Amino acid sequence: MKRLSIVSAVIATGAMVLSTLPAQAAQTTGVTANEIKLGISSPTSGSAGLVYGNVPGAMKAYFDYINANGGVNGRKIKLVHRNDKYTVRGAATSTFDLVYEDNVFAVVGALGTATHQSGYKAASMAVENVPDLFVNSGWSGFNDKVAYPTTFMLLPTYAMEAKVMAKVVKDNFPGQATFLVAQNDEFGDDARAGFGAASHKFTREFPYPQGGMDIATARTILEAIKAVPGKPVVVLFGTGDATVAMLKAAEELSLTKKFTWLAGSVGADANTLLALKVKPETIDGVLSASFMPDAKDLTDPYVKQFVAINTKYRKGKAFDNYVLAGMNSAMLTVQALRAAGPNLTRDGLMKAIETKGSKFASAGLVPLGYSATSRIGYNGYWVSQINAKGEGKPYGGKLVIYTTDSGAGAVTENKTFVRPTMPKNGIPTNK
Numbered sequence: 001m002k003r004l005s006i007v008s009a010v011i012a013t014g015a016m017v018l019s020t021l022p023a024q025a026a027q028t029t030g031v032t033a034n035e036i037k038l039g040i041s042s043p044t045s046g047s048a049g050l051v052y053g054n055v056p057g058a059m060k061a062y063f064d065y066i067n068a069n070g071g072v073n074g075r076k077i078k079l080v081h082r083n084d085k086y087t088v089r090g091a092a093t094s095t096f097d098l099v100y101e102d103n104v105f106a107v108v109g110a111l112g113t114a115t116h117q118s119g120y121k122a123a124s125m126a127v128e129n130v131p132d133l134f135v136n137s138g139w140s141g142f143n144d145k146v147a148y149p150t151t152f153m154l155l156p157t158y159a160m161e162a163k164v165m166a167k168v169v170k171d172n173f174p175g176q177a178t179f180l181v182a183q184n185d186e187f188g189d190d191a192r193a194g195f196g197a198a199s200h201k202f203t204r205e206f207p208y209p210q211g212g213m214d215i216a217t218a219r220t221i222l223e224a225i226k227a228v229p230g231k232p233v234v235v236l237f238g239t240g241d242a243t244v245a246m247l248k249a250a251e252e253l254s255l256t257k258k259f260t261w262l263a264g265s266v267g268a269d270a271n272t273l274l275a276l277k278v279k280p281e282t283i284d285g286v287l288s289a290s291f292m293p294d295a296k297d298l299t300d301p302y303v304k305q306f307v308a309i310n311t312k313y314r315k316g317k318a319f320d321n322y323v324l325a326g327m328n329s330a331m332l333t334v335q336a337l338r339a340a341g342p343n344l345t346r347d348g349l350m351k352a353i354e355t356k357g358s359k360f361a362s363a364g365l366v367p368l369g370y371s372a373t374s375r376i377g378y379n380g381y382w383v384s385q386i387n388a389k390g391e392g393k394p395y396g397g398k399l400v401i402y403t404t405d406s407g408a409g410a411v412t413e414n415k416t417f418v419r420p421t422m423p424k425n426g427i428p429t430n431k
Contacts (some may be wrong), residue, residue, distance in 0.1 A: 030105025031344050036072065036337060039080045039098035041091050041119050042111045047211065048086035051240035051272050052111055056081040058326025059109055061313035066334055069427050073342040080104060088118040095119030099130055106131035106349065109329045113139040113187045114210060125150055131349050133336065134329045134377065139186045140406045143375045152353055152370065154329060154377040158187060159406040161289050162194025164381045165262060167411045169233055173260060177203040177228045181221060181246060182237035184209050191237045197408050213242035218249035226255055236263040243267035244276045251282055261286045270390035271295060271320035280388040287385055287395055291366045291378040294392035295321040302363035305426040328363045335360045335428045361420040361428055366401050379403050380414060
């Protein structure tokens with residue numbers, strides 16, 4: 001009788017387990033009736049953390065604002081942040097932990113090319129079908145749906161950016177020597193491919209490893225080119241800490257006005273440069289490719305709204321281009337979640353971006369390019385000239401939007417794009 005009771009208990013337990021399987025299988029990881037859990041792997045310490053450390057907090061602030069106004073289809077958004085210190089190993093660990101320990105529904109706003117490649121593969125995001133939203137990298141490889149089937153980029157590709165830069169140089173600085181200071185990984189490789197597609201040949205190139213630019217290295221580069229006649233163009237294609245190192249080295253050598261500085265969108269936030277003690281007179285005149293409005297432009301409705309959210313939800317903390325970018329990514333995320341509907345699934349979320357993402361409201365001054373065949377985010381740039389106050393104004397006094405592709409296509413002016421209106425109170429309704 002005792003043995004029969006034990007067997008009966010085992011059978012009953014097994015039946016209970018089996019009866020719960022359909023309900024468990026129907027659940028979506030990271031989603032409950034009341035919450036959507038998202039994750040971000042991004043640096044908040046180290047040299048890159050000094051520049052990009054505000055991004056996770058900015059995203060959380062916007063999500064908190066949305067939560068206070070009803071959330072998304074009745075669910076509140078919870079953002080889990082893991083500090084990857086902008087290292088390949090750190091990103092691998094952080095992303096793995098987000099997927100397997102934190103059990104997030106999707107990863108949003110991951111930073112970096114080599115870092116996120118590592119994180120994506122370490123967490124088997126393709127196998128696990130984890131949506132990988134609005135990656136802060138312009139590496140064209142993330143547009144490969146075979147290798148990265150769940151990834152959606154935020155930036156235009158670095159090849160696109162390089163082609164626009166090449167056009168700016170050709171149109172405005174003919175005959176001047178040009179020098180490229182670029183990160184020596186996929187980030188820089190994409191840029192070099194873009195310059196090649198635009199048939200631009202540099203007088204000399206200075207590659208450096210990720211995280212390997214300091215003032216001593218920057219000083220060596222400038223010493224090598226300071227005797228070049230004229231006013232050479234120095235293209236800085238790296239992160240913000242590398243831009244800081246180059247400009248501070250130029251200050252030490254009294255070379256700030258010797259060159260025309262053309263900085264890529266990744267490393268040209270004026271507020272960050274000033275906060276890291278680059279002199280106002282040094283940044284005055286720096287050119288930069290950009291796809292966002294300037295964070296100091298309070299006449300811009302997106303900037304104005306995000307500043308108000310920052311003031312309330314990040315009290316006492318500065319608003320800069322990276323805070324703007326973080327909140328903008330969060331707004332895109334909210335629209336994607338809304339577009340996926342109340343019965344939220346990972347496949348549904350990705351399908352929603354493919355079919356509706358190009359029409360999402362966004363602070364970007366250039367169009368979004370999401371479709372069934374493209375995972376590239378913004379599809380163009382405008383050229384900014386920074387003044388001593390850290391304000392970015394359209395170079396030449398007129399906003400010109402340039403669009404192109406990542407290959408051999410021409411760089412053209414887009415005169416038809418109209419930016420979507422800022423949603424009322426910054427709360428998207430997807431209508």
